Amino acid sequence: MSDLKIEEVSKRGIKGVRASFSLSHPAELVIDMMWDVDQFAKLFPDIKELKLISSAENAQDVHYRIDAVYKEVQYTLRRVRLQRDNGADIEWKMLKGDMRDIVGAWRITESGETASRIVYESYVDASV
Numbered sequence: 001m002s003d004l005k006i007e008e009v010s011k012r013g014i015k016g017v018r019a020s021f022s023l024s025h026p027a028e029l030v031i032d033m034m035w036d037v038d039q040f041a042k043l044f045p046d047i048k049e050l051k052l053i054s055s056a057e058n059a060q061d062v063h064y065r066i067d068a069v070y071k072e073v074q075y076t077l078r079r080v081r082l083q084r085d086n087g088a089d090i091e092w093k094m095l096k097g098d099m100r101d102i103v104g105a106w107r108i109t110e111s112g113e114t115a116s117r118i119v120y121e122s123y124v125d126a127s128v
Helices: 027-035 037-043
Strands: 005-011 014-023 047-056 059-067 072-084 087-097 101-110 116-125
Touching: 005 116, 014 101, 027 037, 027 072, 027 087, 027 101, 027 116, 037 047, 072 101
Parallel strands: none
Antiparallel strands: 005 014, 014 116, 047 059, 059 072, 072 087, 087 101, 101 116
């Protein structure tokens, strides 16, 4: 990930972060791993609990319990997978929780047969 780029961004008045980087794994493998709730939870040590509430073919409601350093927070996100010819977007928005609002996305794009380009965006309004 020597090409890691992180920037502060804003969307609809909510401050957030955008990170972009490349992985030496095929896009389909990354998409599948990010969509699988059990595998996803293993990637992020700050996730204390991740529970699938409901699921359809391309939508999931997932409850998170997170160690946010200053305190533990909980929220439920609706995750939607949007397939593209060269990858997929996994977008989310908060349904309920300890924050005022959370929206974001993983944008996973093929970069050759054995690599992928990832763009992560997350916007969190933590005011209550």
